[in-house]
Amino acid sequence: MDFIQQLFHIYDNYKEPMLTNRRYSHSDLMLVLKKFDNSNVIKKNLLGTSVEYRQIFLYKIGSGKKKVLLWSQMHGDESTATSAFVDLFNFFEYSSNELFVKEKILQELTLYFIPMLNPDGAEKFIRFNAQGIDINRDAKSLQSPEAKILLKAVEDIKPDFAFNMHDQDYRWSVGGNDKVVALSFLAPAFDDAKTVDPTREKAINLLSGIIKLLSDYTESRITRYSDDYEPRSFGDTIAGRGISTILVEAGRWQNDLEKSYLRKLNFLVLLFAMSRIAENFIENDSRKYFETPYNGKFLFDLILRKVKLKINSTESIVDIAINREFHFDDNDRSSYYVSSVEAVGDLSPFYGIEEVSCENYSLHFPKYSDESLKLNYNELNSGVIREYLQNDILFLSLNDFSRLDKYVRYPINVIRNEFSLDEKLIISKPANFILKEEKITKYVIINGFLIDYNNINFESVNGLFL
Ligand SMILES: [Zn+2]
Secondary structure, X not given: OOHHHHHHHHHHHOOOOOOOOOOOOHHHHHHHHHHHOOOOOEEEEEEEEOOOOOEEEEEEEOOOOEEEEEEEOOOOOOOHHHHHHHHHHHHHHHOOOHHHHHHHHHHHEEEEEEOOOOHHHHHHOOOOOOOOOOHHHOOOOOOOHHHHHHHHHHHHHOOOEEEEEEEOOOOOEEOXXXXXXXXXXXXXXXXXXXXXXXXXXXXXHHHHHHHHHHHHHHOOOEEEOXXXXXXXXXXXXXXXXXXXXXXXXXXXXXXXXOOHHHHHHHHHHHHHHHHHHHOOOOOOOOHHHHHOOEEEOOEEEEEXXXXXXXXXXXXXXXXXXXXXXXXXXXXXXXXXXXXXXXXXXXXXXOEEEEEEEOOOOEEEOOEEOOHHHOEOHHHOOHHHHHHHHHOOEEEEEEOOOOHHHHHOOOOOEEEOOOOOOOOOOOOOOOOOEEEEEOOEEEEEEEOOEEEEHHHOOHHHHHHHHO
């Protein structure tokens, strides 16, 4: 067993137990990191503050000659690597010299971490900073304090290697096939010709080793991120300064909404890369990197295949693609989904992460509950809902509608009074309809979720929607 396999098995010892969700605030993170304040291993340094005056710190580990700079969450809703950084801090602080890798890294390298570069974005769990600027498009004009902080750190530290840690859209596919990308990598280009100079080659060769390592852990759901030159982004800017730069993008792993598996893989990838850099053992072989497919855009959350659709007197057979976007409530940080119909027609080049064959099923538009049937929230139970669905009613309003009801804890839409239903499919509007074979209901689509009408598992539906 190599040390990565061993680390894979002992990772849980270092996984930070206070970080369990993807969304947490700057103050949550500061509370977690407080335990390192008196550490002999991890040294903290204030770099500056964000637009909303949140402090951005640099954490330094090791005393070696080679310098590695890593930063995370310049996009506020991309926290996977921030969590992995804390797991790494735990590893360097608390592990014994497991497998000799730790001492070697601490001797040969100085590691500089900037976790959560965009704390104001993290507060709202959005991509942008408090000015609305995408920090990764601000490397040139430097109009945000966060971008200035990062570039100054690069100039002061002058690292040999830089790791630019992100999360990408989870619907990217592996090339043109139906697999969802787990992790995507890039050794960014620093000019339009995508020149490979010795520094970029080092990053490419290191990535070849990483991709080889990961195929065992990811079912080969690995891609290359687009290498088109983007002079406004940090990776491309820093790569142009003689620093071997690596972009890591965490995508999606099945049934892992909180991305804990990809966080673990981030931890492994970074320790592997650090050990290779420390040992000066980067194979002179770039093949694996260039063989790796690019991210493709061929996936939707759900595709209904060959549905009979009738609008006025026009009858057709179409595929219907539906996506669901994850939203957070800023007040109580609870999460919910909003669905949308993305495309209708011949969608044969595309794949659904979930697909259902609807041959012979016709699409029916839902009805809205009669005012006289209005219920209170606590009267809403599985029997009542089944009855509604039987009558094609997918929307109901409650006497005691509250803000919480938008999180739809049942396979039915709870809405406010003012509402009208369209008898047509509208692109970008939420997906709510019924699929019937003759007069028999087969499926209901509630807010983009497919519910098998004959087999509604209310417990799992509750979990799904929350
Ligand atoms: Zn990003």
